[in-house]
Amino acid sequence: MLPQPAIRASAFHHPIPPRILPPASTHADDVSGGRNPLALSMKLMGAVMSFPRNTEIFGENEPADYVYQVVSGSVRTYKILTDGRRQIGGFYLPGDIFGLEYTDAHSFSAEAIADAKVVVVKRGALDALAGRDAAIGRELFALTGRELRRVQGRVLLLVKSAQERVAGFLLEMAERACAGNVVELPMSRQDIADYLGLTIETVSRTLTGLESAAAIEVPTSRRIVLRNRSALHRLNS
Amino acid sequence: MLPQPAIRASAFHHPIPPRILPPASTHADDVSGGRNPLALSMKLMGAVMSFPRNTEIFGENEPADYVYQVVSGSVRTYKILTDGRRQIGGFYLPGDIFGLEYTDAHSFSAEAIADAKVVVVKRGALDALAGRDAAIGRELFALTGRELRRVQGRVLLLVKSAQERVAGFLLEMAERACAGNVVELPMSRQDIADYLGLTIETVSRTLTGLESAAAIEVPTSRRIVLRNRSALHRLNS
DNA sequence: CGATGCGTTGATAACTTTCAAATTTAGTGG
DNA sequence: CCACTAAATTTGAAAGTTATCAACGCATCG
Numbered sequence: 001m002l003p004q005p006a007i008r009a010s011a012f013h014h015p016i017p018p019r020i021l022p023p024a025s026t027h028a029d030d031v032s033g034g035r036n037p038l039a040l041s042m043k044l045m046g047a048v049m050s051f052p053r054n055t056e057i058f059g060e061n062e063p064a065d066y067v068y069q070v071v072s073g074s075v076r077t078y079k080i081l082t083d084g085r086r087q088i089g090g091f092y093l094p095g096d097i098f099g100l101e102y103t104d105a106h107s108f109s110a111e112a113i114a115d116a117k118v119v120v121v122k123r124g125a126l127d128a129l130a131g132r133d134a135a136i137g138r139e140l141f142a143l144t145g146r147e148l149r150r151v152q153g154r155v156l157l158l159v160k161s162a163q164e165r166v167a168g169f170l171l172e173m174a175e176r177a178c179a180g181n182v183v184e185l186p187m188s189r190q191d192i193a194d195y196l197g198l199t200i201e202t203v204s205r206t207l208t209g210l211e212s213a214a215a216i217e218v219p220t221s222r223r224i225v226l227r228n229r230s231a232l233h234r235l236n237s
Numbered sequence: 238m239l240p241q242p243a244i245r246a247s248a249f250h251h252p253i254p255p256r257i258l259p260p261a262s263t264h265a266d267d268v269s270g271g272r273n274p275l276a277l278s279m280k281l282m283g284a285v286m287s288f289p290r291n292t293e294i295f296g297e298n299e300p301a302d303y304v305y306q307v308v309s310g311s312v313r314t315y316k317i318l319t320d321g322r323r324q325i326g327g328f329y330l331p332g333d334i335f336g337l338e339y340t341d342a343h344s345f346s347a348e349a350i351a352d353a354k355v356v357v358v359k360r361g362a363l364d365a366l367a368g369r370d371a372a373i374g375r376e377l378f379a380l381t382g383r384e385l386r387r388v389q390g391r392v393l394l395l396v397k398s399a400q401e402r403v404a405g406f407l408l409e410m411a412e413r414a415c416a417g418n419v420v421e422l423p424m425s426r427q428d429i430a431d432y433l434g435l436t437i438e439t440v441s442r443t444l445t446g447l448e449s450a451a452a453i454e455v456p457t458s459r460r461i462v463l464r465n466r467s468a469l470h471r472l473n474s
Numbered sequence: 475c476g477a478t479g480c481g482t483t484g485a486t487a488a489c490t491t492t493c494a495a496a497t498t499t500a501g502t503g504g
Numbered sequence: 505c506c507a508c509t510a511a512a513t514t515t516g517a518a519a520g521t522t523a524t525c526a527a528c529g530c531a532t533c534g
Contacts, residue, residue, distance in 0.1 A: 145339020
């Protein structure tokens, strides 16, 4: 009755109990978490696991016993709606924490978009730590607050036109995964479409439209160069 | 470039420093908060203030020094976007807590939809209480979690068709403000439209469509009778 | 080299907005 | 209490946006 046609194949859907790597591989291939006590603690407490591209990290409605942090690669969370459409909850890049829930079960499924390494920490251990260290508790609370803001920002995107949604998405990604004016998108057009509530065709057409308008360049489908941010901001209004 | 034409007049926009009533009027005209320690504490700690219809309770970007709970009447939070459209953040009914922020400033403005009484508590007092009573802290955290779920549910609505959005909205309100199958809407069509990212005309047409389909009845514009919930759920898919 | 997946482009249909007007409801003053 | 005015809601017709269906290009991979 609306966008998104149906379920897209997801290579290996019922995964592989993922291999546990030598724990606490706290070397230098990571981003962020430097001055963030929570991220730091997770590194120290957690085991690092590897997930090949398109494998499930956890499933909707599974018990939410663990919290996760991306070390490398990237992750999407999503729901399959009753009519088969897929709604993406969010994209998580290195340093980002995901899977933190407020009920016993996960409200989304999570998959690796590209081969990913993820720190996994028991939720109970985190709570215990928060009990001993008030800074950690505050950090958990703040994390939730940031997540809330992020979702609210998404709501603001979703009430706008396709052009505004795509422009807003690019600006959001630029803040998170940008080197200079070059944005490397880890996700496919379909992922973007399911995130923005559009079809893949509309996303594609909108990107070419922005390119024609000289706001961006699209040298390869996963790489976007921002040529005119103020134009994007204007579209994003 | 999309929905919502422009700013609608809001009767008295720069309000009246609202009158402080005899504090802790913890009588029986309230809803909920019975077994909720946080709601209970707010009643005990807070002052009750009255806000006439359409008056501002707080403004976007103002310091978020207080947390609020609806006693009677109802409240909307909203943002005015740069292009003049209004986006509604949420509707708050008796018992609901609003205005809790994760930064120093409010991210939305708040207004009384109908004449409202609201318990006002200093944020600092609440934090202090949470420091002494872990149950309160957990309650604050859980409240944020519920708010997050609510906004995520909103995202799921916004990626759907107009019919699904309106049906979903009615079901949401039915869970919150329903006597039997009769839903009393405290808000105008414009409020609903700004909440769902639609125009007032589309909301109106969709409601008449649902009425023709025998899913609902609309005896008066603010009163909706649910005749066929499963049909609404189906539309909501 | 042919299969396959992903992205782009084109044409058409469906849906939603926009603009305009009619109708109903609510509020006010006499 | 009624008449009158303003506001809110509904309805209609046309225009604009996005989805759908289909085809094509392009790269990867066996």
